[in-house]
Amino acid sequence: MDAMVEQDVCSGTTIRLGFRFSARASHGACLVGNGRDGFRLEAWSFRERHADMWLLPTTSIEPLHTHLVPIEDGRVVLIRYGRGIREVAVASPAGERPLETVDSPALRALPSRDPATLVWLVAAHREDHSVIHQVSADDMRVQPVLDVPGQLSGGWWLNEAGDLLAANQVLSGKRRIVILDLRHGTVTPLPEQAGGVLLTSPRRGEILVAARNSDGIGLGRVSPSDTRVRFFRALDRLTGTVLPLTLDPEGRRLALRVAQGAVSRLLIYDVATDTVTEVPCPPGVIRDAGWSETGLRVLFSSPATPAAVVRITEPFERRQAEGSATFCGHDARLEQFDGPAGPVEAVVYGEDWRRSRHVLVALHGGPEAAWELTFEPVFQRLADAGITIVAPNQRGSTGYGAAHRDAIKGCWGGPDLADIRHLLATLLRERRHPGCRIPMLFGVSYGAFLALLAAAADPTGWSRCVAVAPFVSGAALYTDGPASVRSLLDRLGGRAEIDDDLGPRDLLRLAPRITAPVLLVHGERDEVIPVAHSRLLARRLGAAGRRAAALFRYQEIPHAGHDPFVGPQGSALVEDVVAFLLTPPRLVHPRAAVAGSVR
The missing domain is CATH 2.40.128 (Lipocalin)
Known part of the structure; x- marks a missing residue:
């Protein structure tokens, strides 16, 4: 990759979220934070060989509830999401100016190419009705221009x-x-x-x-x-998940991301010649791209470096890099583990899991998602503490073909749980080094549900479990979850019961089986999985004789959403997780766990 990183994004733990390009890709905007003091709004201007960046004052920033649209003159439009209400504002160096409050369940902003228009708003008012609004660049008036069925x-x-x-x-x-x-x-x-x-x-x-x-x-x-x-016939021959990112200003070349497993590649397709050129990139993940008159820029991240805007220079071949992202932390690698139905790829941070004193199996949410070879701040801190992280993409994960992805349709906590149990057997069998402790579990959202299932299925096989924003069961989540979650449950058969030795995947029923110490975490304002699920679990685990803090802790994070690690309390929460995981274990690698617990 002949690339120029537009800024050293690795000072301390600088993290950028939600980066977006303007309509002509001459400007950009994102949220920037350091993991301790919340996030601020950052605007970008792209020049021939470098970028200018500056912070814009705002009244408030909530990463999970703020949508950004950069404007060609350097200002940024913000949409803040409330309960059915959308607040629209524009930020500039002079401060933030409110524009409009829209009563709509869904409001989006489209970047404008016309200097006379600041931004276009698309509001859905009913299932059969959408209205496009124009926001004037001069007086900021918001007026409807087109009603669309x-x-x-x-x-x-x-x-x-x-x-x-x-x-x-x-x-x-x-x-x-x-x-x-x-x-x-x-x-x-x-x-x-x-x-x-x-x-x-x-x-x-x-x-x-x-x-x-x-x-x-x-x-x-x-x-x-x-x-x-x-x-485009040449694209039919590509393997992996192909996502068009952006066209060049002339419309003759197309930048594409091709994802295969946990990594992605950058390709350039020539429309006129029907040919594809691969841009050499280090292992990592490409998120987005913008192609302006000054060149192609992509948002790139690797395990050791947070997301950086990288300028790709022509010709698209490997040459001396004009700049590179500073190494920020622990690198990661991809490893394959045997599974009951085939290989399971995992992203591994830290020392060799066979010899590391502490090993943590991390389970992703979704379930239609996957771990990627990208920067994970929580994993970086865990690796700093000497914990090796094994993050598997078990059945149900995306990026490994339809059969792998669809294996859990109608059986949440079935094939995916079987893969995790098989992985546990491998870890216990291969970790014979003196001092190796029993593996630990970590999961967020669906991954937290799966982690608690794993802890219940093999009680003596796990030494600790951290569950962040779990749900009790698919059926319970369907009752009180939002419409988007109910739609996901319907599409993936998340309410179907499994008839096997473990029985229905209801954590209230299975909680008494869990013997490993549990740290249960939930954001008070979780908009995806209601906090009531963790409150019920906390009462159930407490009723099972786990009242001692050494065995069970419940932390409800005030004002936090679905991801409590994002926000002003995120850094302290990570430290709590590290301290919990490093508490001296009850047992050191019991052979009984290998022989009797894991099937």
Whole structure:
């Protein structure tokens, strides 16, 4: 990768969240924090060979409830999410100015290419009704300009003037592309076979689409005047999950991310020649990209370095790097473990897990998610403390094909739990080094649910368990979870009961089986999994004779959301987790756990 990191992002524990590029990719914005004092708003301006950055004053920043849209003049529009209410404001060096409060369950902002328009707002008011609002750059007036039937997703500009928009419309259960003329107030649908919009080229007036072809789904291009899909044949030969990131200003080259397992690659596709060039990158993950007149920039992260904006220079080949991200911490590696149904890949931080005194199995949320070879602040601190982290992508994880991903449909805590139990057997069998302690568990959200299931399934196999924002059961979560979670449960069969020796995956029923000390953590304002689930679990674990602080602790984090590690109390929480995990264990590697506990 011939790349220039736009800033040393590794001073201390500087972390950037939610980075976004402006409509022409000449500016950017993100939230920046150090893990101790909360997050602040940071604006970026990209020049030929470097970037300028500055902090913008705001009234408040909540990372999980703030949406950013950078403007071409350096200002940033913020949307703050409340219960059904969306507050819109604009931040500049002079301060923050409120613009509008919108009563809408879903409000999005689209970057503007037109200097006379600060930003465009897309508000969903009912299932069959969306309104596009224009925010004037001069007087900040917010006015509706177009009423569109159905729900709109996405929104990409089809001309340089920035008044012709391509979006995906869902109406009466059907999905199609629509062309929205914001100047004349018209809506023009394209044929359904044109697929769905992914990106656009304003200069060429073309739409990049995902549409059905003879092999399934392919990437191609259409235009409002020619709706025949011209497929990019070279992309059909790629393996992995392909995600288009951005087109160059001329619309002739396409930057793509190809994810395979826990890592991703950066490819450049030439539309005219139907050829693909890979940009050499170190192992890590590419998040987003913007392609301006001054070049291509990508958001890149590796295990040892937080997300950095990297400038890719041409030709797209490996040369002397103009700059590099400072090494910030512990690196990680990928290892494969045998599973009951095939290999399971894991991201491993720290010493060799066979010899390390402390080993922690970390389980991701989702469940449609995966650990990636990227920067994880919590893992960095655990590795600092001498804990080796094994973060498996068990069945149910994404990035390893449909069969692996779909294995837990209708059986949450079935095949994935079997993989974790098999991993435990491997760890106990191979960790024969003197002083090795029994493995520990850590999980967040669905991973916390799975971690507690694992602790119940093999009580003597685990020495400690940290569960952050767990739910009691799929059925209970369906009763009091938000609509988005209920939809996920329906789609993945999360309420189905499993009939095996362990029985239904209800943690209230299984809690008495858990003998390992448990640290239970939940954010008071968790908007995904209600805090009531952990309160019920805390009472159940306490009733099971685990009242001593050495055996059980419940921490409810005031004002925190679904991820309590993000926010002003996150740093202290990480230290609490480290202290809990390093408390002297009850046992040192009992052979009985190998022989009798794990199946």
